[in-house]
Amino acid sequence: MPLDDGSSLAHQGTLGVIATGSTASGPALNGLRAAARERGYSLTVFSVPDHGGAAVPAAVAGLRLQGVAGIVVLDGRFAPDPAPLPLVPAASTDQYAGARRATEHLLDLGHLTVWHLGGPEDGPAARARERGWRETLERHGAEVPPVVRGDWSAKSGYRAGQSLAAEPGVRAVFSANDHMALGLLAAFAEAGMRVPRDAHVVGFDDVPEAAYYAPPLTTVRQDFVAAGRQTLAALVARIDGVAGPARGTVEGELVVRESSRCLKAV
Incomplete structure (x- = not known):
C-alpha cells in the first residue's frame, strides 16, 4: 500500500x-x-x-x-x-566485508574461534554476513562452529543466547544484527556470563541504542546516508539519460565499545 x-x-x-x-x-x-x-x-x-x-x-x-x-x-x-x-x-553496506571485520576483531583479541548468531537463511544480508564470518574463520584456520539462527528480533537473540550460554567454550560471538545482540546480552547476564569479562560480543548495524546497551555494544556501523547518496546519484543519472556511477556498496565501520574492550581473550 x-x-x-x-x-x-x-x-x-x-x-x-x-x-x-x-x-x-x-x-x-x-x-x-x-x-x-x-x-x-x-x-x-x-x-x-x-x-x-x-x-x-x-x-x-x-x-x-x-x-x-x-x-x-x-x-x-x-x-x-x-x-x-x-x-x-x-546501494548497501558491504555486508561481507563488515562481517569479516567483526570476526577478525574478535580473533585479534586472541579467541580461537567465533560463534555466529545468524539472521534468517533466506535473507541476502544474513547470508552475506554469515559468509564473511565463515570464510574469515576458514582463512585463519579456525574451527567453524554451528550457526545459531534468529529472526533479527531481540527475542530470538535471547533464545539463541540461552542456547549459547549452555554451550561449553563460547567466549566470542558475532551477532548478525544489534537487536539480536541485545537479546543475547540479556540471556548471557541471566546465565551469569558477564560481558566482556566472560565473553566478547560484536553486533552489526550500530542502531542508535547500541551505545547504551549493557554493556555498550561493539558493532559494524552502516552509513545509510552515504548509501542513499550513491543510490540517488545512480537514479538521477538514469533519469537524465546520462552515464552515472554504478550502484555499489559502502564500507562499514567497526565501532569498538565495552562489549569487546578486553585486551586479550577471556
Whole structure:
C-alpha cells in the first residue's frame, strides 16, 4: 500500500521508493530520505510484503501513475528488469566485508574461534554476513562452529543466547544484527556470563541504542546516508539519460565499545 509522506506527487522532483515490510520503516529508508532532501527530492513510498516479489510490478505501475520521475527498490531481490521508467536497486553496506571485520576483531583479541548468531537463511544480508564470518574463520584456520539462527528480533537473540550460554567454550560471538545482540546480552547476564569479562560480543548495524546497551555494544556501523547518496546519484543519472556511477556498496565501520574492550581473550 502507498505511504504518502505528505509531499506533492505529480512533479518531477518526486521519486518513488518500493520497500518490503522489513525495510518500510528502517534505517535504509531514513538514509535515503536524508539524501533525497539534500538534492531537493521528495519521496513517495510504496510498501509490499517481505515475501511478495509478485507485488512489485503492481507497485511500479502505481508509482508511475502518480508521476514519479524514477524508482528506488530497497530490496534488490525484487528489482524488475526491464522497468517502464528509470529504476535502480538501493546501494548497501558491504555486508561481507563488515562481517569479516567483526570476526577478525574478535580473533585479534586472541579467541580461537567465533560463534555466529545468524539472521534468517533466506535473507541476502544474513547470508552475506554469515559468509564473511565463515570464510574469515576458514582463512585463519579456525574451527567453524554451528550457526545459531534468529529472526533479527531481540527475542530470538535471547533464545539463541540461552542456547549459547549452555554451550561449553563460547567466549566470542558475532551477532548478525544489534537487536539480536541485545537479546543475547540479556540471556548471557541471566546465565551469569558477564560481558566482556566472560565473553566478547560484536553486533552489526550500530542502531542508535547500541551505545547504551549493557554493556555498550561493539558493532559494524552502516552509513545509510552515504548509501542513499550513491543510490540517488545512480537514479538521477538514469533519469537524465546520462552515464552515472554504478550502484555499489559502502564500507562499514567497526565501532569498538565495552562489549569487546578486553585486551586479550577471556
